[in-house]
Amino acid sequence: MPYLQAPAATSMTINWISETDEPGTISLSGPGLGKSGKQSSAPQYLDLMEYTRAELDQQIEGLEQGSWLKSNSNYKHSVTFQGLLPGKSYNYTVTQSGETHSAAFKTAPKGGAWKNVRIIAFSDSETEPRGRTEHREWELSPVNGYTADSIQRPGAGSKWDQQFGMTTRNGEPTLRYPLDQSTAFNENLKHIEAADPDLVMMAGDLTQGSGYQPAWDEFFGHVAGEHSDLASSVPLLPALGNWETYAALNGGYGTETDRTPAVISRNRFLDYFSLPQDPEHPEYKGSYYRVDHGPVTVLTLDSTNGRPDEDTRTGQLSGEKFSGDDTNMAAGNLSTDTQDEFTFESYAQGFKDLFPGATAQDFDLPNMDAASAQWNWAEKQLADARANGQIVLVQFHHSAYSNGVHGTPPNHEHPDN
Incomplete structure (x- = not known):
C-alpha cells in the first residue's frame, strides 16, 4: 500500500x-x-532489500519456516505532487500491476488558518516476524526497582506467571506481557487511527534491526x-535509532574489519523513506529534517553518532571510566557519544x-x-x-x-549503548 512522506x-x-x-x-x-492530477512513477530497484541466506534459512519457533517472507524483488515508487492548496483534502488512487488502492490526505494548514492540530508520537515498535508469537518482558529497572508505595508485581508461580510466563533480565525474574508484540502494535495502531491525527512522529527503532529485511516486511x-x-x-515522520544501525542476524552492528552491516541498515531506512533534506548536505539523505504543520514545527534529529567517538570493545574512550550511581554523573565525566558500537572512522570504511x-x-x-553540520542546521x-x-x-x-x-x-562502569 502507499505511504505518505514529506508533508507540507x-x-x-x-x-x-x-x-x-x-x-x-x-x-x-x-x-x-x-x-496535473495524474502522474506515472519511475521504479527504483532496492538492491539492499534482497533477502540474505541467513534470512531465507531462519527458523522461528511457533511459525512455519519462511511463512513470513515476502517478495525478494522490491521496486520503490515515489511521486511528489506540487502546487496543492493549504489545509485542503485530496483523494488519490494508486494503480500498480493491475492492483489499486485508494486513500485520502489533508495538506498542512498555513498561517492562522487552523482550528486544531493533533500529533501522535511514539517509538520502539521494533517489528520482526518473531513478534507474532513472542511476549516480551515487562521490564523493571534493575537500578531503581519499585518505589516504597508500589504494589508489587505478581511473582513466580502467580496466576500471571501461569498464564503468560516469566523470563529473566539482568539476572532478575521478570514477567512477560499479556500480548504478543504484533497484536500489541495492532491494538496501539487502532487507538492511533481512532484519534485521527494529522501526523505520526516515530522516534526511532521502527524495526528489530534495520538491516534485517523481514523486520521491514513486518513494519x-x-x-x-x-x-x-x-x-x-x-504522514509518518520517522527518526533513526540505534536499531536503524543494527542488522540483527546479518551481522549486528558489524565489526572493526567489516562495518557494512551498519551501513546497510542505515541505508535501508534512508531508501524506504523520502524525507526533506538539508540542501547544504544532501549526503545525509534526510536523516535529519524539518516539517511544518500549521503552528507546529517538528525537527527530527539523527542521534546515532555523538562525538568524540567511544568504543568500549577496543578501549577507546574520551575520558576515564567512572563508577557509582547516577548522582556521580556530571558534565565533567559524562561521555557525549550516543553509542559505543562503532566509530565514525569504522563506519566510513564500511x-x-x-x-x-x-x-x-x-x-x-x-x-x-x-561542531557538526547537523547542529548548525538545527540552530x-x-x-x-x-x-x-x-510551537517547536x-x-x-x-x-x-x-x-x-x-x-x-x-564511560560508566556499567555502560549501556
Whole structure:
C-alpha cells in the first residue's frame, strides 16, 4: 500500500513498493490541481532489500519456516505532487500491476488558518516476524526497582506467571506481557487511527534491526499493508535509532574489519523513506529534517553518532571510566557519544567497502555535537521557527536524560549503548 512522506502545506510525496519494474500511476483529485492530477512513477530497484541466506534459512519457533517472507524483488515508487492548496483534502488512487488502492490526505494548514492540530508520537515498535508469537518482558529497572508505595508485581508461580510466563533480565525474574508484540502494535495502531491525527512522529527503532529485511516486511504490514493503511492517509515522520544501525542476524552492528552491516541498515531506512533534506548536505539523505504543520514545527534529529567517538570493545574512550550511581554523573565525566558500537572512522570504511568509489563527501552518517553540520542546521531551524512564533517539537531517539536501564554512558562502569 502507499505511504505518505514529506508533508507540507502545498505538496505531498506518496511512496509505494512493488515486485515488478512496471511503472505505476497515481491519480489525485482535489482543489487547485487542474490537469496535473495524474502522474506515472519511475521504479527504483532496492538492491539492499534482497533477502540474505541467513534470512531465507531462519527458523522461528511457533511459525512455519519462511511463512513470513515476502517478495525478494522490491521496486520503490515515489511521486511528489506540487502546487496543492493549504489545509485542503485530496483523494488519490494508486494503480500498480493491475492492483489499486485508494486513500485520502489533508495538506498542512498555513498561517492562522487552523482550528486544531493533533500529533501522535511514539517509538520502539521494533517489528520482526518473531513478534507474532513472542511476549516480551515487562521490564523493571534493575537500578531503581519499585518505589516504597508500589504494589508489587505478581511473582513466580502467580496466576500471571501461569498464564503468560516469566523470563529473566539482568539476572532478575521478570514477567512477560499479556500480548504478543504484533497484536500489541495492532491494538496501539487502532487507538492511533481512532484519534485521527494529522501526523505520526516515530522516534526511532521502527524495526528489530534495520538491516534485517523481514523486520521491514513486518513494519509495513502493520502501517501500510495487511494490518492497516494508517500511513496511506497520515504522514509518518520517522527518526533513526540505534536499531536503524543494527542488522540483527546479518551481522549486528558489524565489526572493526567489516562495518557494512551498519551501513546497510542505515541505508535501508534512508531508501524506504523520502524525507526533506538539508540542501547544504544532501549526503545525509534526510536523516535529519524539518516539517511544518500549521503552528507546529517538528525537527527530527539523527542521534546515532555523538562525538568524540567511544568504543568500549577496543578501549577507546574520551575520558576515564567512572563508577557509582547516577548522582556521580556530571558534565565533567559524562561521555557525549550516543553509542559505543562503532566509530565514525569504522563506519566510513564500511561505507567505502559497500559503495566502492565513495568519498568523504558521500558518507551518510551525520555527527551530533556542537561542531557538526547537523547542529548548525538545527540552530538555524530553531531560530527561524521561534522568530515565526511556531510551537517547536524536537524528536530524536537517544534519551537526553534517563534513570532507567538505558541511562548510563559508555564511560560508566556499567555502560549501556
